[in-house]
Amino acid sequence: MKNQLRLDDHKGGSQPNAVSPLKSPLIKVAELFGFSKWYTKVLIIIFCLLIPFIVHSNYAMRVIIYIGLYIVLALGLNVVMGFTGLLNIGHAAFYAIGAYTTAILMVNHGVSFWLTIPIGMVLGILFGIVLGFPTLRVRDDYLAMVTLGFGQIVYIVANNWMGLTKGPRGIPGIPAPTIGFWDWKIVIDSYPTYYYLILFFVFLTIYACVRVRNSRVGLAWMAIREDEDVAAVMGINLVYYKTLAFGFSAALGALAGSFFAVFQTFVSPNSFTILESVIIITIPILGGLGSIPGTIIGAIIMIAAPEIFRAASEYRMVALGAFMVLMMIFKPEGLLGKKLYEQTYKA
């Protein structure tokens, strides 16, 4: 049992031979090319750092920054959906909470951007715990409906609470954050600076996700995903670990929201509709639920593909829906994911 749970993505687990049926062929190909070696990682990091010097078009930079933003969002959702196996159709709510916290605090109260991030994350965590609490009593589709309702409530409140969020008109004029000491100061208001900011958040998120996955907490989450009842019998406190998953996920969602607010310099409810949640959901599904590299690749594909096929942009959502159905029928484990225990042994 332990090996199955540990085997997740590129790391390959401690005894690869014992659990080979769970491995996706794509992971094997990736391993063949040395994608799990330390020098590959260093190369990838150096490449990421050099991107602003390679890419000069503002449009391409914008797309790349959005990819980074969605990597943070999708990795956050992956904690709840991929690690813990709880469907959340309201992730955009946390995104909205982070974005509105930063927007309101910076515009109305002149708080520094760097201070609004932890405030937004704490607020996100609080809402995440509130949302995570019902997971004790409700499962599967009921939970999906609760999260859908929660996402919709946050959207409705953002749309109607004129005093706080200014309703559909949104909050414009969010100031650019600055970083630096004494005389040395950088204003984050150009594409390369935004890029390095989101790159920092992306690395932070990946680091946090990898660390938490390989910890006791991550193992507990995966045990809950594979079989909730068995996990409970094994002494895993379901309430604690489920709310923890929602809190962790919400914090990352709020972080992405804070970045979105300063990047867009404008926040309105239209950015946080149910469709936004659905787009975020499809990313870990495409990449493979529970797989961190898979989610990153999923974000790159999901955000870059619609930009390539811009001519057919109205068909984007149609394609997204069809894609979700087909993916579940033909390859439910995604590109880099592993099959769920249920899929491998029960069916």
Added chain:
Amino acid sequence: MFWQQFVNWINLGALYALMAIGYTMVYGIVKLINFAHGEIFMFGAFFTWWFMTALSIPFPLASLIGIMLASILGVGIERIAYRPLRKAPRFAILISVLGMSIFLQNMARIIWGAEFQIFEVDFPYPPILIGNVIIPVKKIFILLTSFVLMVALAIFIQKTYLGKAMRAAAADREAAEMMGINVNSVITLTFVIGSALGAVAGILYAINYNSIDPIMGFNAGMKAFAAAVLGGIGNIYGAMLGGLLLGFLEGTGTGYVSSMYRDAFAFGLLILVLIFRPQGLLGEGKYEKPIKVR
């Protein structure tokens, strides 16, 4: 004034009830939410509107065709998004049905445009006056249609052979199969009836508000689902009760709170019911142990 409002509430409640039945019937047998039910509701109204305006077919015939097409659509949803995944984890089915719902909603947007369309049905009779309450004929039509359909469905489920098969399949699919019931056809039948009722609800909703748009199914679907859960999902009488109750609560609630938050009210109620009484008003047993279908 109260009675005037009461007519509106009960109208809305009947529509929610009609739609909630579709959710609850499918849930009873497949043990999964049909996320795409709201889209069937919307497609029912849109098909009818399209036959009425583009082909100028009279309303009764157009609505019949619309209901039939919506039923076919419901069966199609079952064939594509449920049946290939019957042995898959519930998680996968939920995502595939959610994808189906997104797909259909945006298809409607591409075919008919994202704007509101006017849905006009003439009832050439003067409104009825009871005391000082004015009741337009269309409201009476909506109320009568929904109640007749609900009673007919109750009789069908309780008295006929097919209804018995449906109840058996809902109670225990494997046992029903062993008793010689073709569960696959029962599931198809459930989707046909549920979708037809959903389409009727969509058409009546369009008559009530005189307008249709591609996202009408989403909010109405969420509310109908809230109604189904309120009454106890899987229980058809619960869905009827829940729908009427939700219409009433929404009506009275809106009187005291801002009307802007009307939609949030139903969602909040849904979350509260799921937390404190997940089996609903008429539901039995604990939800905590869902019936394992596999």
